[in-house]
Amino acid sequence: MLVKTLDDLLAEDVSGRGVLVRSDLNVPLDDDGAITDPGRIIASVPTLKALSDAGAKVVVTAHLGRPKGGPDPKFSLKPVAAALSDELGRHVQLAGDVVGSDALARSEGLTDGDTLLLENIRFDPRETSKDDAERLALAKALVELVGDDGAFVSDGFGVVHRKQASVYDVATLLPHYAGTLVAAEVKVLEQLTSSTERPYAVVLGGSKVSDKLAVIEQLAQKADSLLIGGGMCFTFLASQGVSVGKSLVQPEMIETCAKLLDTYADVIHLPVDIVVADEFKADSPPETVTADRIPEDKMGLDIGPGSVKRFTTLLSNAKTIFWNGPMGVFEFPAFAAGTKGVAEAIVAATEKGAFSVVGGGDSAAAVRALDLPDDGFSHISTGGGASLEYLEGKTLPGLEVLES
Numbered sequence: 001m002l003v004k005t006l007d008d009l010l011a012e013d014v015s016g017r018g019v020l021v022r023s024d025l026n027v028p029l030d031d032d033g034a035i036t037d038p039g040r041i042i043a044s045v046p047t048l049k050a051l052s053d054a055g056a057k058v059v060v061t062a063h064l065g066r067p068k069g070g071p072d073p074k075f076s077l078k079p080v081a082a083a084l085s086d087e088l089g090r091h092v093q094l095a096g097d098v099v100g101s102d103a104l105a106r107s108e109g110l111t112d113g114d115t116l117l118l119e120n121i122r123f124d125p126r127e128t129s130k131d132d133a134e135r136l137a138l139a140k141a142l143v144e145l146v147g148d149d150g151a152f153v154s155d156g157f158g159v160v161h162r163k164q165a166s167v168y169d170v171a172t173l174l175p176h177y178a179g180t181l182v183a184a185e186v187k188v189l190e191q192l193t194s195s196t197e198r199p200y201a202v203v204l205g206g207s208k209v210s211d212k213l214a215v216i217e218q219l220a221q222k223a224d225s226l227l228i229g230g231g232m233c234f235t236f237l238a239s240q241g242v243s244v245g246k247s248l249v250q251p252e253m254i255e256t257c258a259k260l261l262d263t264y265a266d267v268i269h270l271p272v273d274i275v276v277a278d279e280f281k282a283d284s285p286p287e288t289v290t291a292d293r294i295p296e297d298k299m300g301l302d303i304g305p306g307s308v309k310r311f312t313t314l315l316s317n318a319k320t321i322f323w324n325g326p327m328g329v330f331e332f333p334a335f336a337a338g339t340k341g342v343a344e345a346i347v348a349a350t351e352k353g354a355f356s357v358v359g360g361g362d363s364a365a366a367v368r369a370l371d372l373p374d375d376g377f378s379h380i381s382t383g384g385g386a387s388l389e390y391l392e393g394k395t396l397p398g399l400e401v402l403e404s
């Protein structure tokens, strides 16, 4: 990627200069509003710390959840500001609005090295507007907070596939730089797509085939083996004429899956056994059956031990591995063994020198929830949708705009 990076910006003197940073601080919250996984906050710290250390006046913009077109206290960045202060080791102020009078007053009051977090950017409906002029107007208001000699650092990798005001339009108005997180994520994805060492194994799971069809089609062409588990494996099994009981199936995708299996017969591997249960419940008693013997009244909630063994063999000699999507409903301990087993096989291959990348929000959450070592993988991506779209070969607006 031919873009200027944070190092280029730091090489200029940023002391006293306003720098707008788009970070991805979209962390999961529990019912009481407490952060359950601070991964994205932690990943955002290096860029913010470097700018603050260099004496910049740092204005951070980010989103949280999907507020419906206006301020909603449920989606306030308040808990994020507190957690970010802890991680940065210095106070982060939170503006009471996005680009309103409080944000403006606070940005004018910043002294060198200070950090100001703006309220949830999606409280302003112009952020995600399809109307170019509306987005540009919000981008201009953001630019006002850092002044005419300001700079923009794009560090929210999880949103670079979105053409939004704080991701795309601001970069058209200010000198722009890729932050350390965006630069690191892109480097890993470039390595996956251009200098792929073989054998290349891809593990795909998660809930729906339709979410991942484009990436399945792309990666089936590139990979030496494509291992499919999770909810999506049942549409593939159904396409082979196997009865899948009450398992998650997308009937409209059956024909597409049959074609994929036909075209990539040597590449695609399906589970040989399945852990089934009566209901989608944590305490529904599990039972393992062969993949072609799923009873009519049961649903598949995980891949079985025979499948884990087979997938482990296929992963053991891989030199490059990409994993997206849990193998089962890992949130229920009785149905987490498939995900854990496959993840352990990836960790083992990584220890033997494979380059392994985990993409996908739920997959990254599974790594942490199942107590797998974070450093057991070469890279855990912070952006599910963004990394999938990159691997599909799509142009990501938030990256493309940094190139010009």
Ligand code: ADP
Pocket: 205, 206, 207, 208, 211, 229, 230, 231, 232, 248, 300, 301, 302, 324, 325, 326, 327, 328, 329, 330, 331, 359, 360, 361, 362, 363, 364, 384
């Ligand atoms: P990621 O965020 O890693 O891309 P997805 O969002 O596609 O992954 O899917 C994750 C979800 O898929 C998890 O919440 C998991 O419970 C669910 N899932 C996995 N296997 C099954 C299954 N057999 N039936 C229903 N849901 C499943």
Ligand code: MG
Pocket: 360, 361, 362, 384
């Ligand atoms: Mg997900």
